[in-house]
Amino acid sequence: MRIDRQRLEESFTQLGKIGETLRGGLTRLALSDEDKRARDQMAAWMKAAGLRVSVDQMGSIFGERPGTEPLPPVMMGSHVDSVPTGGKYDGQLGVLCALEAIRTLNDQRARTRHPVTLAIFTNEEGARFQPAMIASGVMAGKIALEDAYNARDKDGIRLGDELERIGYLGPDPCVPRPIRAYLELHIEQGPRLEEEGRSVGVVEGIVAIAWSRLTFTGVQDHAGPTPMRIRHDALLAAAGTVRAVRAIPARVSPEMVATVGRLDVSPNITNAIPGRVVMSVDIRDPKDENVTRALALLEGAVKDAAASEGVGYELEHYWRVPLTPFHPEVVGAVEGAARSLGVRYRRILSGAGHDAQYMAAICPAGMIFVPSRNGRSHCEEEFTPMDDIEHGANTLLGAVLELAG
């Protein structure tokens, strides 16, 4: 049984028009008008494929294809929201490969013992509302529903109000439920598959991640008449920390990454010495103990940077997840499907968080990666060759058939 490459490509082209940027990328922030239109399109396709479509309290959309027995479903999922000026592959490729797998089951009039469900999770990116993966987090019981509703975007708009506004505040409880297995196809977002010429990554788990928020408080002053000798410039301390963060991985682990992605200066005008800088630090490694060592190095670097400029600081380690191993049975089903298709694959860890991470807390979960050209993602240049997408989608279909019986 093989997916229909042309149909998949046509759906990909069509969905990609919703929120398309001038340079061929995607801006489709969670619960925006563009997100609503993409959801509406997906729901229409799901209904046309004969699925029973429902929406839960977090706005996640589920479409179920019945099985022959009253058993928990095999769920395939991903998301249709994007980062600002992101790409067309992150998220929606997983949703469309899952839809294509179901359409193929329909074409073949295939019967499975377990139902097969397509899931579209709300606000995976965390670009508009924090934290990321908020809907699967609520489903897994890791985030309170009220906290999720009260998440606000940078304009102060509540997630709960936006769900209602776009018509996706659903009735179904967003709680753990029996699920046979959860499978997510996603772009790698790193360079390894492409570098090694492989079409498929059999994902064994997700690396440990720590997010910190750092605030330096100096003395805001006029850039003209304030002599260098009396300055306490928050941006100087921040700049020292940006460089220190870059140096941390080399001191800890070859697989570690460390990033300052966000940095906001106040008052942020040309002729004022910055009085305040708020910045993010993102540290990831396969080993949790390496993350712990890196956070200790970060604390030392921040202390030094603040002391050398005479500014105050606050460092909050506000989010941390250990290595998430995927379920051996699901990883095995993915590997078996790839092997029997004869595609070039490798086992791999995910450096990025995905809804599969929360789903792994409530059911056997696994992921399938396809290559990212030049390792690029979260940018308009995201690209995966159609040959690799076809191999990935067939691997997904094979794994689902194996798990759904």
Place this chain on the structure above:
Amino acid sequence: MRIDRQRLEESFTQLGKIGETLRGGLTRLALSDEDKRARDQMAAWMKAAGLRVSVDQMGSIFGERPGTEPLPPVMMGSHVDSVPTGGKYDGQLGVLCALEAIRTLNDQRARTRHPVTLAIFTNEEGARFQPAMIASGVMAGKIALEDAYNARDKDGIRLGDELERIGYLGPDPCVPRPIRAYLELHIEQGPRLEEEGRSVGVVEGIVAIAWSRLTFTGVQDHAGPTPMRIRHDALLAAAGTVRAVRAIPARVSPEMVATVGRLDVSPNITNAIPGRVVMSVDIRDPKDENVTRALALLEGAVKDAAASEGVGYELEHYWRVPLTPFHPEVVGAVEGAARSLGVRYRRILSGAGHDAQYMAAICPAGMIFVPSRNGRSHCEEEFTPMDDIEHGANTLLGAVLELAG
């Protein structure tokens, strides 16, 4: 003849309520509703003082007290706009001391040969619309009226439209005119007067200033799966440059200052490697040739920072003014007034730009500084002791009497 300290203090308290922040500072952006209310209050006081009030095409407000002869006026001016979360002394103190000087002339029924004019210039700060000192710049013929009207704030709103909206798009041409002398009282915004226990600075001129805009373009990518070895992070290059800018003054001149005040990261989210950073560089020194040397050092530092991270850059030196010397006659009148009052004063250069800088291009100009506590300005903590303000206002009055004859 002496000003009325209590009346000055009362007006200062009253005007300071318009746009007051919770912590006692001021947010009164140019042409905002708060700016309009402050203008209305000033115009009412000016009319009550018997001045003939007019508004020019740039919204600057002028109030004239007639002289005994048909001669050009002695003009005292400053501004009532502020930076965001700025202080109550920058700008409005100069306007209120000028008003108090005129009220004192009225009290004493003093006659002057030259008219005495109070001027309130539009958008001195440049915090909302760039460039700064836009209205005096138009008056001096340095900025085209149409360019000024087309300046837009960060929400895309035109300066010309806002002038009309708040009712301050006046009929009088904004062009050079005969002016006997221009005098501006302002806070020092630096620490020197306070450190030396002096009440008044006799300002000899304004330092040379260069503003540059720097853009680093790296490769935006996902912070998780992108190995350190393939990164081209625009923020790393920016951080290196922030530190390099800090190091420049020590290599060039003890009176030089160099500041990165503005820094904007794209896409500015926790889990994306910054693809683009736009930042400002502000360099000032009494000597123009020192500024030239500093800009050469900046260019080298930027080139090195970009090369070491493998990112592109664009460096634009978009605004530069040489040292502005004030007119010896006006500086002499200020010094003479301070001396005859017996106040502690010193000659000083201004590190900040002021409307007096543009006015110096079309008439004899000078300034009077009063101390800034801890050298602080452009912040809610701005403060000048009332004793110093009284000395400054009396120095202004004395200089005006000398120049107006």
